[in-house]
């Protein structure tokens with residue numbers, strides 16, 4: 001049996017998405033900037049797609065900028081505000097995705113000040129901490145909507161209120177939440193929000209940044225002036241059309257997907273926690289509906305992933321981005337785990353296509369694998 005349980009890393013392209021995209025490679029291949037009918041056809045597809053993406057987050061179409069993915073959206077938002085001001089202070093958290101953290105570290109080298117807020121043992125940012133750190137020169141607050149490694153959903157609405165009250169631009173990386181939690185940029189009080197297509201059954205290399213009307217940012221790509229001058233480069237029409245289709249499907253299927261995934265997720269959590277010295281990471285309730293994350297004492301996460309793989313099961317230690325490095329995850333350290341505990345982490349992220357039989361298979365395999373690994377582990381002394 002082959003079971004894919006790593007949907008926070010990426011998802012398969014939906015069949016309907018693929019069908020929607022295919023003609024845009026060689027039949028409707030026009031450049032959206034061209035004046036002829038080929039160009040107009042592409043332009044029309046582009047603008048229709050913009051409406052669909054906007055609809056998913058309750059934004060208006062003119063507030064959506066298409067990008068090359070979640071990482072680019074995060075970079076565009078953060079550098080866009082930073083370069084607009086030239087100097088200033090940014091507030092973020094210690095558990096952000098590298099797309100945010102590394103961008104902030106880069107800006108520190110360029111002379112900006114950054115505050116990295118701590119989180120509690122569940123990975124929650126305290127809105128009061130955000131408020132306390134605000135200074136006269138604070139130009140941006142960027143806090144993720146839900147964490148990719150531990151699934152915790154942050155109190156974005158409250159943080160947004162604080163940002164609004166203090167007149168500070170607020171960005172959130174919503175790559176993990178779009179399509180899983182309903183998103184309303186107005187209710188959430190956000191000024192900018194990042195989305196990625198390949199996490200919601202769309203193609204890779206496409207994303208969007210919502211920028212509230214009136215918010216001004218400096219572009220990071222200069223050229224022909226596409227996307228209202230914010231993102232020069234000929235638009236990836238096939239990718240954008242696929243992304244928009246994925247958004248449309250996400251909106252339609254979210255309720256039923258979430259209900260089904262939640263049940264499976266809870267079954268996973270309940271059963272895995274029956275294993276000796278297995279612990280849940282992240283918030284027990286305020287977490288993504290498809291996300292279950294753990295650590296096991298006396299286990300080395302990489303070996304666990306490889307052994308699960310030998311049973312045909314795809315899971316992850318925490319995030320696909322950090323799993324190639326051997327340092328313990330910055331997220332797990334931030335929630336207070338010791339390095340050796342952080343090394344024993346496992347992340348299971350469900351998708352629309354997962355069946356109960358697959359979960360049962362995983363639940364049958366996991367205790368055996370843990371037992372096997374502990375038998376040969378020098379860290380396991382019972």
Ligand SMILES: *Cc1c(COP(=O)(O)O)cnc(C)c1O
Nearest residue numbers: 069070071097099148175176196
């Ligand atoms: C995957 C991910 C990203 C990066 O998105 P890409 O489209 O792969 O660049 C950013 N933030 C979070 C929270 C993610 O999970």
